[in-house]
Amino acid sequence: MDQAQRIKERAALLSIAASAILTIAKFVAGFLSGSLALLSEAGHNLIDVGMTILTYYAVRVAGKPADAEHHYGHGKIETVAALGETAFLFALSAFILIEAAHRLTEKAAAVDANPLAFGVLIVSVLVDFSRARALSRIARQTKSDALAADVLHFASDIVGSVIAFFGLVAARFGFAQGDTIAAIAVAVYIAIAGYRLARRTIDTLIDAAPRGMAESIRATALRVPGVIAIDNLRLRPVGAHVLGDIAICVPRTLPQDDVTAIKGNVSAAIAATHSDVELTVETTPVALNDETVLERLLLIAMKRHVAIHHVIVQQVAGRIALSCDIEVDAAMPLGQAHSIASGLEAEARKELGPDIEIDTHIEPLEPHELAGENAPEEIRAAIARALAAAASQGIEDIHDVRARQTAAGLVVNYHCRANPRTSVAAVHQAVDALEHKVREQFPAIARLVGHAEPLH
Numbered sequence: 452m453d454q455a456q457r458i459k460e461r462a463a464l465l466s467i468a469a470s471a472i473l474t475i476a477k478f479v480a481g482f483l484s485g486s487l488a489l490l491s492e493a494g495h496n497l498i499d500v501g502m503t504i505l506t507y508y509a510v511r512v513a514g515k516p517a518d519a520e521h522h523y524g525h526g527k528i529e530t531v532a533a534l535g536e537t538a539f540l541f542a543l544s545a546f547i548l549i550e551a552a553h554r555l556t557e558k559a560a561a562v563d564a565n566p567l568a569f570g571v572l573i574v575s576v577l578v579d580f581s582r583a584r585a586l587s588r589i590a591r592q593t594k595s596d597a598l599a600a601d602v603l604h605f606a607s608d609i610v611g612s613v614i615a616f617f618g619l620v621a622a623r624f625g626f627a628q629g630d631t632i633a634a635i636a637v638a639v640y641i642a643i644a645g646y647r648l649a650r651r652t653i654d655t656l657i658d659a660a661p662r663g664m665a666e667s668i669r670a671t672a673l674r675v676p677g678v679i680a681i682d683n684l685r686l687r688p689v690g691a692h693v694l695g696d697i698a699i700c701v702p703r704t705l706p707q708d709d710v711t712a713i714k715g716n717v718s719a720a721i722a723a724t725h726s727d728v729e730l731t732v733e734t735t736p737v738a739l740n741d742e743t744v745l746e747r748l749l750l751i752a753m754k755r756h757v758a759i760h761h762v763i764v765q766q767v768a769g770r771i772a773l774s775c776d777i778e779v780d781a782a783m784p785l786g787q788a789h790s791i792a793s794g795l796e797a798e799a800r801k802e803l804g805p806d807i808e809i810d811t812h813i814e815p816l817e818p819h820e821l822a823g824e825n826a827p828e829e830i831r832a833a834i835a836r837a838l839a840a841a842a843s844q845g846i847e848d849i850h851d852v853r854a855r856q857t858a859a860g861l862v863v864n865y866h867c868r869a870n871p872r873t874s875v876a877a878v879h880q881a882v883d884a885l886e887h888k889v890r891e892q893f894p895a896i897a898r899l900v901g902h903a904e905p906l907h
Contacts, residue, residue: 471500473575473608480571540645548637551631572616579608610640664693668728670722676711677701681737686728694729697721703736704746710734744771744803751798752777752883757791758816773799781815788813823857830854834863834893841888844881845869847906860897871905878903 475499491737587602614636621632669681682698700716701710716733721728738747744764752759758778765772777795779788792811799809824829835852842849848868855862867885886899 473578474500476571477575514691515831522879538651539644540641540648544638544642544645547634547641549639551635569616571792572612575612576609576616579606579612580889584608602791604779606644611639614640663726664725668697668725668730668826671724672699672717675699675713675716675720677705677709678717679737679739693725693728694730695728696733698733698735700735700737702739704739704742704750705736710736744773747775747802748775748799751802752795755791755795755798757795759795759811761812767808770808771803773803774810774812776812776814778814785813823855823862826854826856826861830861834861834889835865837889837892838867838885841885842867844884845873846881846885846903857897861893861895863896863902864900864902866902866904866905868906 478497485735507682583602583606587729665684665686668686670685671892672678672681678699678701679701682700684695684697686693686695697717699713701713705713714734717732718730721730745762748762748764759775762775763773777792779791796809796811800807831852831854834854835849838849838852846867846869849865851864851866853864866883869881882903884902886901890896
């Protein structure tokens with residue numbers, strides 16, 4: 452059990468004890484004095500006893516974690532308990548009004564405004580003020596609807612006791628109906644308190660979002676880099692927490708890792724500003740106006756799980772002309788490979804317009820897994836010397852040369868360095884020229900992979 456749950460349960464138990472003691476005292480004083488206002492307050496307190504017991508059990512059940520039948524936990528049990536309290540408040544208010552009307556129209560009840568009655572009311576005000584203040588702090592701290600309902604009850608008890616006190620004062624000074632009028636005032640106040648509590652609990656039961664929270668969460672999410680807009684936001688209060696989901700719009704060209712990072716940043720930002728909110732973050736990919744044709748084609752290929760390279764984009768007489776190489780399994784039948792290429796082309800026309808010109812060149816995908824072992828050191832060293840000798844056009848410092856023997860031939864990997872200001876195209880051209888020279892000397896090389904690094 453967490454600390455907040457223990458605090459709520461202890462507060463509920465103390466509230467039960469206080470309500471029971473005050474109820475007994477008010478009933479005794481009310482019967483001895485004949486004060487309807489005091490008896491009304493005693494009835495109000497009796498309901499408080501029953502409802503604080505209900506509050507205690509509601510708080511205990513609400514603290515249970517989510518299970519197979521209650522995916523959002525049991526927090527709304529507190530709200531149901533609070534709704535039950537409102538029903539009792541309205542019933543008590545109606546009973547008091549009926550009895551007061553009876554006294555006003557048909558019978559005059561003698562009221563003995565004795566010191567016991569005054570003393571009970573004064574003690575009641577002090578006790579109710581003390582526990583209402585303590586419970587209010589705990590209710591805010593733990594977001595407990597049931598404890599918040601108790602706070603309203605105790606606040607109404609204070610007002611009711613004060614009204615009953617002045618009713619007794621009026622009766623003591625000879626105004627016989629002062630007590631009855633005070634009882635009517637108590638009933639009206641109880642009804643008002645019940646109405647306020649009913650509005651709050653019904654809002655929670657019908658999943659009304661806390662006022663202003665949706666706007667605040669939207670603003671928080673929109674401040675996170677990468678979030679273009681908020682597509683949807685739903686909130687529902689459940690006990691001490693607010694649960695829901697938010698759909699954020701992100702550029703559809705972003706890599707999945709970046710999208711995942713944005714989702715995490717949104718969750719962290721919302722948690723920092725609204726610690727009691729738990730949201731599921733979803734993403735909606737959207738097209739931006741500044742997407743290039745190349746980005747759109749690469750996105751289409753990624754969605755269709757087709758590897759493409761050597762993409763050429765041209766504008767010919769106001770018409771887009773595209774060409775690219777696609778890689779498929781070397782053992783795949785041509786008919787199946789052609790279907791893959793045709794699907795890519797059809798999707799490109801749907802995205803970029805039916806009048807585009809697009810051609811795809813089908814290439815066999817080289818095997819990704821080759822069993823191999825390190826080549827003899829003399830072969831590796833000879834290849835390293837050949838690479839160093841062939842280096843030119845700004846390619847320097849050939850290092851980390853590795854050679855492996857495979858069924859397909861030698862696979863050679865090496866690192867080199869070049870001026871960091873040289874363009875990628877120029878470095879690629881220089882590396883290709885270097886590798887061409889080395890392949891002429893070592894025909895057994897099946898794959899030569901060079902990794903270019905910037906010079907320090």
